[in-house]
Amino acid sequence: MRDFIAAAEAAADAAGAVIRPLFRSRLLVEAKGDASPVTEADKGAERTIRALLAERFPDHGILGEEYGPTAAEAEYVWVVDPIDGTRAFVTGRPIFGTLVGLMHRGRPVLGLIDQPATGERWIGVAGEPLRFRGPLGGTPGSRPCARLAEAELSCTSPDMFTPDEAPRFERVRQAARRVTWGGDCYGFGLLALGLVDAVVESDLKPWDWVALAPVVEAAGGRLTDWQGQPLRLDGPGQVIAVGDPALLPEIVALLAG
Structure with missing residues (x-):
């Protein structure tokens, strides 16, 4: 796993070197088929x-937002989103x-989130x-919060x-106690x-959530999905993340009605 972590960090470092010079610069933005903005920063x-x-x-597969799958049937498959939150970018x-x-x-075993x-x-x-x-500081690890009435919700x-x-x-x-939009x-x-x-979202693609699962669980x-089950690559991308697992059943019940 050490070699995989080193590769993930090197990949994030290399991507950051492409992204940072373009951040807050005047970019030409083209529209993708789903009308979300994509820039040369994403592609590069x-x-x-x-x-x-x-x-x-060389024997691993890769699945990315911009260029699709390569060797998706491999035992190990990397799943990457160069800029998650292009509108913010x-x-x-x-x-x-x-x-x-x-x-x-098929099971996420390593995830990295980098803010370049x-x-x-x-x-x-x-x-x-x-x-x-x-x-900016921060202590790794989620906090106890077993009731939605006390929870900070993000979407x-x-x-x-x-x-x-x-x-x-x-x-x-x-x-929820309150909701914060964006992120x-x-x-x-x-x-x-x-x-x-808690975070509740929908329409997430595999490159949006595969890296997040090990981060959230390591914390x-x-x-999970909206039924509280493990996410599937072929699922609708309905996602619940909770810092305290005791909070999950209440959210699942509300989403089910």
Whole structure:
């Protein structure tokens, strides 16, 4: 696992070197098919990550947001999102992140969240405590919070929910102490530092959540689907993250109605 961690960190370092010079610069933004913004930073960073991982582990697969799957049937598959939170990136807000995850036979075993503008980095490995470093401070590990009425809830945007999902999420929002909007992967990082208690989102693709699962779980939390079950690569991307596993049943019940 040490070699895998070193590779994930090297990939994040290399991606950051591509991303930082473009952050808060005037970028040409083109529209992808789903109308989300994509910049040369996304594409250049993913090309850099892919080249580094392919050189170190030529028998591993890679799945990325910008360039799709390569050898997806391999025993080990890296799952990367060069800029998770592109809208934050193009509007100059440092709450985006680079995600590097590793799956072994379909199960996430390593996850890294890197914020290249602030220098914060979270590393989660299955069966090991969370590692975190950054100049802004923070203590790795989630905090106890067994009741939604006492919980800080985070969600990237209410627009991510379908008409069927929106009222289900609204039940969770109304039961929570308060909700904070925006954040993408950064919200999950804050949960892993005990500053957020729950994140509920939808329509996440594998490159959005594979790296997050080991980080959240290494912090003592849980990352599941809306039924409280392990996430699947072919699932709808409905995600619950909780810092305190005791909080999960209440959220699942509210989402189920």
